[in-house]
Amino acid sequence: MKIRRFLLAGLFIVSSFGGFSQKNCYALYFRDKPNNAKAQLEDCISSAAMYRRMKNNIPFDTFDLPVNRAYINAVRNHGAEILLVSKWLNCVVIQCDTLPDFADCQFISKIIEITASEVSLGTADDVAYTPAPSGNSYTDQLSIVNGLPLHENGFYGKGVVIAIMDDGFLRANEISGLQHLFKDNRVVAAKNFLDNASIYNTGSGHGSCVLSIIAGKTNVFSGAAPNAQFMLFRTEDVNRESLIEEYAWVVAAEYADSVGVDVISSSLNYSVMDDMSQSHLYADMDGKTCPVTIGAQIAASKGILVVSSAGNDGASDWKYISAPADAQDVITVGGVTMEGNRWYGSSVGPTADGRIKPDICALSADVVMINPVNDNLLTMSGTSFAAPVIAGFFACMVEAFPNSPSSYLKHVVYNTSSNAETPDNEIGYGIPDFEQAYCIVGIVDPEAQFVDYRVYPNPFSSSVTISCTKPIYSVQVFSVNGQQLPFSEEKIDDTNVKLSLLSSYKGYVVIQVVLSNNCFKTFVTYRY
Helix, strand or coil, rough: CCCCEEEEECCCCCCCCCCCCCCEEEEEEEEECCCCCHHHHHCCHHHHHHHHHHCCCCCCCCCHCCCHHHHHHHHHHCCEEEEEEEECEEEEEEEECCCCCCCCCCEEEEEECCCCCCCCCCCCEEEEEEECCCCCCHHHHHHHCCCHHHHHHHCCCCCCCEEEEEEECCCCCCCCHHHHHHHHEEEEEEECCCCCHHHCCCCCCCHHHHHHHHEEEEECCCCCCCCCCEEEEEECCCCCCCHHHHHHHHHHHHHHHHHHHHHEEEEECHHHHHHHHCCHHHCCCCCCHHHHHHHHHHHHHHCCEEEEHHHHHCCCCCECEEEECCCCCCCEEEECCCCCCCCCCCEEEECCCCCCCCCCCEEEECEEEEECCCCCCCEEECCCCHHHHHHHHHHHHHHHCCCCCHHHCCCHHHHCCCCCCCCCCCCCCCCCCCHHHHHCCCCCHHHHHHHCCECCCEECCCCEEEEEECCCCEEEEECCCCCCCCEEEEEEEEEEEEEEECCCCCCCEEEEEEECCCCEEEEEEECC
């Protein structure tokens, strides 16, 4: 990630050196998974994760199946210490003095060395300016993406679960502007995937700053989604850059998926490693090569809104986005100034296989956050601080439209952004307009939140029935691209309507129902 030197108000915070030791580390990939693993799914997936899959019409697949326990035991019996187990990559990460002879383990398909070399301090990715200026700047990062109207309509991320991957969350449990999270028990998980240290005593302060941008709340400052629930995961070792961190990220994402997280916010980027032989090339930024990219793409395929910073290499020789920002379905966030211009350090695309990245942008110049050293506000610059704003407002969108598929929310946000007509590799689709996206998905009157409904069958072939607990006034049907679809309507009674599509359109169908009390409900189903 290259946050080994992270500057806060001119101070260099030294994090603990409590990561994996300098023993040799390897990733052992397995050939298959056990045939009876499907029987274990109910033990691996929470009801919240199952609901997310259902609303996104995502079937279970082999990625959901656990790693073969017999394989894990066999590796351990060869004298290797197992550090991480990844069901998505179907591998384990081991640590040992000398690589054991696994010749008798025919179930191992490949072995990748991921040894971390000695620490070599680099330059800081993110530039600090302090103190935060006075005036209206405290809301600049929220207003530039036109997110404040979501707050004005009462959406602050309540009930939505956001996972944050970072280098630790230094003093997050002590920072005054974050105490509401702990008072309300809204930090629902805090896990260190690198060692046994407390996540609140490790890191450079980077993770706490990111958290404050989403969740901070003081009498003069608000994050993008301060009422959300949070899972805080340490996957980054600030003292080194190693492939181990990518594997830790993937395992954390697997955990987040299994317990039903809605949004992942990640301000971590990987390209150059301390051991240069393990560094990524630009050719690796193809969306399917780097371990963290593979994991991020799988997470997105599970219906999670995965938000990643683009990286801060835009002014360097590398200049391109870094993993996992190259994943196809990850929301890659670049940076702009308040004037709407690309921030000079924001990494650019395309991906190695020619796709446009970043996807959208947010403010990354002089972003306001809480300083974990002294609880004051400060400003810093970097795409690390653009991504959490986007993650926070996507959480607000999920709160407003809990039944809308994540792919549909992404589509609407992208296509209401400032550069939607001519997306490019500097700012992607541009700066989002979350108010416009909110209105397009469907303005939700507070009363509509208490309307129970059924949409069946889902998916459907030709006809679908809408059943509400309040009378239905009118109905409109759209494609996921916003095109109005012709349909016939059979009114069963005041609260039940059967719709039959009159076109050959197949895919996501957006049904907007106007209730007789003049409030709206938006349903999303799938036509096959």
